[in-house]
Amino acid sequence: MRGEPTTYWDYLHLPDLLNLQHGIDSKDSELAQDEIHFIMVHQVFELWFKLTLHELRLASRELASPRVPEEKIPFVVHHLGRVNTILQLAISQFDVMETLDPQDFISFRDKLVPASGMQSYQYRILEILLGIESDPDSDYGTKVLAGLERMTQATKSGPDIWKQVEDARKEISLRGALHSWLLRTPIDPAGSPDPGGATDSFIEAYLAGFETSQRETLETVFGTGDPKKLEERLAESVAHVRGFLLATDVAEAHRDESKQVRAGILFIESYRDLPLLAWPRLLLDTIVVLEERMLLWRTRHIRMVERIIGRRIGTGGTSGVGYLTSRSELRIFPELWTARTILLGRSYLPPLQNPGFYDFEERT
Numbered sequence: 001m002r003g004e005p006t007t008y009w010d011y012l013h014l015p016d017l018l019n020l021q022h023g024i025d026s027k028d029s030e031l032a033q034d035e036i037h038f039i040m041v042h043q044v045f046e047l048w049f050k051l052t053l054h055e056l057r058l059a060s061r062e063l064a065s066p067r068v069p070e071e072k073i074p075f076v077v078h079h080l081g082r083v084n085t086i087l088q089l090a091i092s093q094f095d096v097m098e099t100l101d102p103q104d105f106i107s108f109r110d111k112l113v114p115a116s117g118m119q120s121y122q123y124r125i126l127e128i129l130l131g132i133e134s135d136p137d138s139d140y141g142t143k144v145l146a147g148l149e150r151m152t153q154a155t156k157s158g159p160d161i162w163k164q165v166e167d168a169r170k171e172i173s174l175r176g177a178l179h180s181w182l183l184r185t186p187i188d189p190a191g192s193p194d195p196g197g198a199t200d201s202f203i204e205a206y207l208a209g210f211e212t213s214q215r216e217t218l219e220t221v222f223g224t225g226d227p228k229k230l231e232e233r234l235a236e237s238v239a240h241v242r243g244f245l246l247a248t249d250v251a252e253a254h255r256d257e258s259k260q261v262r263a264g265i266l267f268i269e270s271y272r273d274l275p276l277l278a279w280p281r282l283l284l285d286t287i288v289v290l291e292e293r294m295l296l297w298r299t300r301h302i303r304m305v306e307r308i309i310g311r312r313i314g315t316g317g318t319s320g321v322g323y324l325t326s327r328s329e330l331r332i333f334p335e336l337w338t339a340r341t342i343l344l345g346r347s348y349l350p351p352l353q354n355p356g357f358y359d360f361e362e363r364t
Contacts, residue, residue, distance in 0.1 A: 021036050021040055022039075023035060031108075032108035034100055034101070034104040034107075034108075035111075037096075037100060038097075038105070041093065041097050044093065046122055048089065049120070049123055050122060052086050052126060053129065055080070056079075056174060057129065059079040059174065060129065060173065060174045061172065061177075062075055063076050064180050068181055068184075070279065073279040073280060076283060080283075080286045080290060083290060084286065084289050084290050084293055087296075091293065091296055091297050094300045098307060102308050102309065105308055109309075112315040115315060116315050117316075118314070118316050119316065121148060121162075121164065124144065124145065124148060125168040128168045128169055129173055130291075130294070130332050131173035131174055131333075132330065132332055134173065134176070134332065144327075147316075148162070149162055174287070175332055179261045182260070183261060187202050187263060187264065188202065188267070188271075188352045188357075199263045202263055202267060202350065203245045205350035206266065206349075207242055207245070209348040209350055210344060211238050213344055213348040214237050214238065215230075244338055245262055246259055247262060261335065265339045266339050266342070268280045269281060269284065269339050270344065274359075275359050276359065288336050288337070291331065295329070298324070298327070298328045298330075299328055302321055302324045302325055
């Protein structure tokens, strides 16, 4: 038993927490007038990142289970929804950051050199746990993480930080967990002994519906005055969608898996009104919102940096705004976005062979 009652300040370790805002100086009184503002805003960002990593791990581990019961999907959606709320708050937190006057920042900016926001290892772990290294052509390890590794080797605290990054690279990412789950999507006709055959049948039927829909769209937009040109545009559109669904852009060793994942996404999005697909489609929506907010966070970060320091070289040696802009459009879940590009209206969708399977009732 504790010898004294628990206090609010002891439970939250407030004396320790509130004594961490003096930066590289020995005490707060030695800070420039707006330096404590700069330090605290960034510390709060890091606290939100810590909670985001916790929530992301909970969701990914559950989704990556060998079997994910239907009742567990709301759990995953809930924790990813919390991540989205945190990210929205982090975006709005730039409002506080932007109350820093450019000239006041310049007065203490040199203290940061060669420190840089690029060294936020929690943000790097966040990107890793989302799945940023899933692209085999990604330069994330050789460029972004390589710079962080060099800095960790030069400091006493670095080895422990780099170990956290390396450990994160061994964990299942949200993208990896999502794909593992999507591979088990019961594509109509559900219960088929040949899931691959069901996938191929769905893809071909979907392409037929897409061709019909696209033909009508092109005729409406361009008319029928030049049939040859119309047919060329139509063939180009259908070929693009076919290439996506058959994963022709993926290495052959992983093509069948990617095809199954993409078909799963499109099936859930297309028949999202079916009861059994209600939570799966909400999961996909939640991940789309997550990536959208990551994109918005990066964009807001860039504009904040430019507003305060213009196009100066970053304290860590990068080109500053130019470097941030070059990485601002990185996508981790491109298939979710592409599926929405090629989504059909309900009247063009292939009719289901076994619609009863997707009702809330006992399935055999």
